[in-house]
Amino acid sequence: MEKWPIAKSTLAILEQCGEHSDEKIKLFCEDHSQLCCHICEALHHRSCSKVNLIEEINKYSTADAHQLSSNIQKIQDELKKLKEIAEGNLLSLETTYQRIKKEIDTVR
Numbered sequence: 841m842e843k844w845p846i847a848k849s850t851l852a853i854l855e856q857c858g859e860h861s862d863e864k865i866k867l868f869c870e871d872h873s874q875l876c877c878h879i880c881e882a883l884h885h886r887s888c889s890k891v892n893l894i895e896e897i898n899k900y901s902t903a904d905a906h907q908l909s910s911n912i913q914k915i916q917d918e919l920k921k922l923k924e925i926a927e928g929n930l931l932s933l934e935t936t937y938q939r940i941k942k943e944i945d946t947v948r
């Protein structure tokens with residue numbers, strides 16, 4: 841059976857910045873309630889007062905940070921859901937692909 845070529849790269853895209861495919865989403869801008877990458881930060885969030893590293897935020901334990909991290913949690917949950925949907929789609933795509941391939945092989 842041939843390997844399905846696109847599964848891995850497609851899933852990786854979901855962790856990438858939508859605008860900058862070379863960058864991973866690493867930051868959270870509190871002013872925009874938006875996840876972004878380092879380039880986004882430099883381009884769009886220069887004047888924002890609170891742009892934090894996601895990893896850093898998860899370490900905080902104050903009430904503010906708790907609120908913030910639960911927002912991020914929500915966004916990450918959404919991302920996770922998207923990922924699961926994508927995985928499901930890929931799985932059915934793969935099944936379809938293999939079925940069609942089999943059919944073609946049978947016809948030959």
Ligand SMILES: [Zn+2]
Nearest residue numbers: 857860877880
């Ligand atoms: Zn970006």
Ligand SMILES: [Zn+2]
Nearest residue numbers: 869872885888
């Ligand atoms: Zn911003």
